[in-house]
Amino acid sequence: MQLKSNSLLKILVPVLLLGAGFAGLKSCHSSAHPGRYKQTSNTIADLSDDELRALGIDGDTPRDTVATLVGQMKQYRQEMETIRTSSAELVRENQRLRDRDNHFESRINSAINRERDTFNKKLQQQQTSLLDSFQQKLNQFGQKLPEPGNDIPPGLGLDQTDIPTTAMRWVEPADTLPADKRAQALSSGIPFSSSFGNAGDNAISRQKKALLEAAKGERNIGEATPVYTLPQNSTLTGSVAMTALLGRVPVNGTVNDPYPFKVLIGRDNLTANGTLLPDVEGAILSGTASGDWTLSCVRGTVHSVTFVFRDGTIRTVPEAVNKTDSHSSKPQDSEIGWISDPHGLPCIPGERKSNSAEYLSSQFLLTGSSAAAQAFANGQTTTSVEGGAVTSALTGNSGQYVLGQALGGGLKDSANWFKQRYGQTFDAIYVPPGHLVAIHLTRQIPVDYEPQGRKVKYAQTPGSKRKLD
Template identity: 40%
Template sequence: MGYVAFEDTRNRTQGPPQKRYVRTTANDAVTGAAPSRTGAVAARASAPADEAYFTIPENATLVGVTAMTSIIGRVPIDGRVTDPMQFKAIVGRENLAANGWELPDDLAGMIVTGVAIGDMALSCSEGKIRSATFVFNDGTIRTVSSRGRSGGGSGASGDLGFISDRHGNPCIMGKFVTNAPAYLTDIVGAKTLGVASQAFADAARLVTQRGDGSTTTQIMDTDRYVMGQAVSGATDEFTTWLLSRLKNSFDAVVTPAGHELVVHLDQELQIDKTVGARRIAHRTQTSPNTARGGFYGLE
């Protein structure tokens, strides 16, 4: 084990080349040459690294967030929510870290997305943040997501945070929407009609029980019996269809878009400009405003 010297030319404009040493095998150190393995090590040492710009700490508070979409929270059925609906919000300029520190104004315009879960008793929705996207002035995209996506972003385990209203309530008030009364009215009416039709058909039969325990059934009024059975069968099919439709319906709490929110972060967000990250536009832009990016419509 030894060291091989090589010249670091990354900061040539700031001064003369600096000599650095890279650890390698004993044979390479004796020869003093830089073989392919040593060259690979040197290349990795001189490779560009991700550049850190902002750090949004855990427990930071993003104030003045505006909901870009309606917050529709599905009410859980048996404690589970199937396919919860997503919402999107845009971050404002007033953001707090801790101990009086304010986050930079550059974070204004960052987009966050999440899912909502409704509460029937309180007529409100709980929102959980799943991802956040920040775009640098040169169009470089940085996405921090709890969904574990790659490509210009980083994955995290668990939700990134939650939302509250401007008064700190973690459940966003909305309008409770349900179609249960209409379904229940139809089901009760169909069941009642089915029972009445069956009784109407049974009244047209004469059932006689013999001494040996056997019974005989005699149709006294054929038209009445057929009509009752037909209506009873139709109502049973209608009730079955209603119940199957009821399984696919859900109750929800709806909050319209434009509601003022506050984002509370549960994880640290590292806004870094990664090497080779995707950009909004990769070709050379002629317009200065297009090249640097702008907060169009965000003021």
């Protein structure tokens, strides 16, 4: 029996031999570089997951990782070189700026020194000029001597224009009547007074009489005729304030320079106990006002009253002590009454007027600015105490010191002028004119008629008329 070979074995045996040989070659090639892959594997193993993620090699092969690390090291070296170059440039720039600052400081100091020298020179020149001008004035005054006869005032008959002793000068009489423009004579034909008064009625006698009445403090009752009497505590209603009532608020209980006022009274209002005063056409009352800031009202005090009769005769009560000055008839102690509103309120309501806000703000600004300027000037000086003596020396900027002194002095003078001009804050109560008031008398008012008293208007005598052209 003959054995036959299997064809499958002929194919499988060579294939197995080839596979075994290829595996052996592969294993030999891998064992040639065992340390390299081991080192790379160990290096990658030393990095954490966050570091691998930051480097962007978490999913790369060891060869890619090594290439990435080498590239980043080159980049770091370039950045370090750039930083080193920038630092060197900054150091050079800093040195240059330091040198420039030192140069500017020296320039500023030199400029300040130049200005100081210029200011000192100008100041010395001005002082020298002033001293020279003063010396010239003194020399001129010393050289100018008074001429003889200059101390004699003119009009004593000692001047050169005096009339010679042999000449004659015409002096017009004191009572001569003036002629018209065409030098025509008056109606009497004589340019002198044609009638003469009583010899005892002259300027000297009238002045003597006025002095006696002023010394005694009384008037000549025999020349006046009693007509009416306004009793004490009388009330005159329906009067009208002719002027505005402006009452200053007292300062420390005193009203400085109070404002006057006037009140008009008609003939229908001058009644006493229902009795009419037909011969009196009206009256004018005058007084002074004061204000009350708390109540915002004005109080008025009546000092005098002037009655006007139907024929024009006037009578003032109380009579002036000095007849030549009517303003002296209203002293503060001659109070004869007070005023109120129609409802009897002794303090008439009004509007407040004050300049305290403007005065205080202006005074505060001026005095504050002056103090600030003085402090600015004093900041340029140094004060030292040695042996009980205080010494102040200028150690700062002289220009700033002079500027502060000038500003402080000017502002101080302005503050003094402002204070003297305004005196004090002005607070007053204002009531407009035309306000209805009532007069309350605190003294008895005698209404006397003087036949020879003063009148508002005098009738012209026929002899005093002139001839018409």
